[in-house]
Amino acid sequence: MLRVIKNRRESNGRKSESRHSIQVHSTTAEDAGSHIEGASKKTAWRKEASSVLLSLQGTYAPITEAVILNVFTDWTILSDLCSGDHVWWEIVSSKRFCLRNQWITINRPECRNTFTVKTVEEMERAFKNARDDSDVGVVILTGKGTEAFCSGGDVGVRSREGYVGENRIPRLNVLDLQIQIRRLPKPVIAMVAGYAVGGGHVLQLICDLTIAADNAVFGQTGPKVGSFDAGFGVSAMTHMIGARKTREVWFLTRLYDAQEALNMGLCNTVVPLDRLEQETVKWCREILQNSPTSIRVLKAAINATEADSDAQAMAGNSTLIFYATDEAEEGRKAYMEKRKPDFSKFKRLP
Numbered sequence: 436m437l438r439v440i441k442n443r444r445e446s447n448g449r450k451s452e453s454r455h456s457i458q459v460h461s462t463t464a465e466d467a468g469s470h471i472e473g474a475s476k477k478t479a480w481r482k483e484a485s486s487v488l489l490s491l492q493g494t495y496a497p498i499t500e501a502v503i504l505n506v507f508t509d510w511t512i513l514s515d516l517c518s519g520d521h522v523w524w525e526i527v528s529s530k531r532f533c534l535r536n537q538w539i540t541i542n543r544p545e546c547r548n549t550f551t552v553k554t555v556e557e558m559e560r561a562f563k564n565a566r567d568d569s570d571v572g573v574v575i576l577t578g579k580g581t582e583a584f585c586s587g588g589d590v591g592v593r594s595r596e597g598y599v600g601e602n603r604i605p606r607l608n609v610l611d612l613q614i615q616i617r618r619l620p621k622p623v624i625a626m627v628a629g630y631a632v633g634g635g636h637v638l639q640l641i642c643d644l645t646i647a648a649d650n651a652v653f654g655q656t657g658p659k660v661g662s663f664d665a666g667f668g669v670s671a672m673t674h675m676i677g678a679r680k681t682r683e684v685w686f687l688t689r690l691y692d693a694q695e696a697l698n699m700g701l702c703n704t705v706v707p708l709d710r711l712e713q714e715t716v717k718w719c720r721e722i723l724q725n726s727p728t729s730i731r732v733l734k735a736a737i738n739a740t741e742a743d744s745d746a747q748a749m750a751g752n753s754t755l756i757f758y759a760t761d762e763a764e765e766g767r768k769a770y771m772e773k774r775k776p777d778f779s780k781f782k783r784l785p
């Protein structure tokens with residue numbers, strides 16, 4: 436069955452692209468793929484559609500509804516619009532069947548792909564789906580657009596008790612996401628264009644590999660905005676670039692261009708922006724040719740050489756306590772008021 440419906444949706448007050456719906460009965464992923472390709476070729480509306488909503492009704496359970504992005508490319512690209520009764524608002528989660536990889540894209544380009552409690556909850560769900568889906572061999576984490584991979588927590592929703600979600604409960608849930616990415620028994624690649632700063636930079640550190648575009652900018656901004664990640668944000672970085680450089684990155688809060696980041700060891704390679712996706716796919720293909728069990732064990736073994744999640748939890752608790760102070764509040768307020776923070780009145784205790 437094929438049905439085409441035009442629709443428009445609002446996400447958190449932001450208008451998203453117009454979408455077209457197709458409903459397809461299918462029993463397998465491959466079968467669904469061929470339906471979609473056929474459908475997208477036939478339809479006259481494809482010119483005006485930037486994405487297509489697809490409802491899969493069949494025994495292929497992991498995707499109940501999906502968006503086909505990029506119908507003009509060679510690949511069948513599916514994006515979960517819903518998983519179960521859940522709709523994505525702040526991310527896009529898309530799967531490329533033939534490439535066996537899952538793309539998780541932070542979808543808040545208007546604020547440099549900052550994350551909120553909701554963004555993180557959606558990422559947690561998308562990573563869980565990727566873990567459970569045996570068709571997926573590699574996960575790619577990225578940000579929508581070319582301006583930013585992710586610029587960290589949304590300072591606008593930070594309170595003295597953490598980042599506040601829709602239910603008004605403050606949380607630091609990105610710390611759970613970090614653990615989830617590290618425990619995922621499949622490689623996670625950060626595909627970085629533009630800014631990867633603050634908590635966004637920690638996310639790229641947590642990923643197993645980082646492919647950067649030549650416009651990428653890396654750095655930790657925490658001490659400027661009254662924050663720090665003294666968990667993996669420090670242990671993973673120290674492991675990666677050494678203690679001296681880690682101190683420089685955190686103490687000075689400088690930003691580093693892609694070449695500097697590569698020289699430091701913060702990313703694996705740098706490619707021109709227009710080749711970023713192609714290069715990322717190339718790395719995925721090479722990984723996917725190898726034994727999944729070997730990769731799984733090696734990922735865990737490499738991570739086991741770093742500080743553990745208990746230390747990360749202790750560090751997270753200290754951030755939580757810090758957010759309640761006037762010192763942290765000065766950093767947050769200054770950022771929101773677009774001024775330099777004034778930390779001069781805060782004591783340096785002996």
Ligand SMILES: CC(C)(COP(=O)(O)OP(=O)(O)OC[C@H]1O[C@@H](n2cnc3c(N)ncnc32)[C@H](O)[C@@H]1OP(=O)(O)O)[C@@H](O)C(=O)NCCC(=O)NCCSC(=O)c1cc(O)c2ccccc2c1O
Pocket residue numbers: 545546547549586587588589590591598607608609610630632633634635656657660662663664665751754
């Ligand atoms: C990223 C930038 C360097 C980009 O600069 P640029 O000049 O290109 O763009 P703008 O500054 O004009 O930004 C456009 C637009 O986006 C808004 N925005 C950007 N980043 C944020 C943000 N993090 N929070 C809120 N809003 C943001 C910006 O205000 C503009 O909005 P307009 O309305 O004015 O158009 C630059 O934007 C920048 O430096 N951003 C701040 C980066 C930052 O400090 N991030 C937060 C660090 S703290 C953190 O991420 C964090 C989160 C956690 O959950 C933790 C948990 C546990 C421990 C530690 C945590 C932690 O440290």
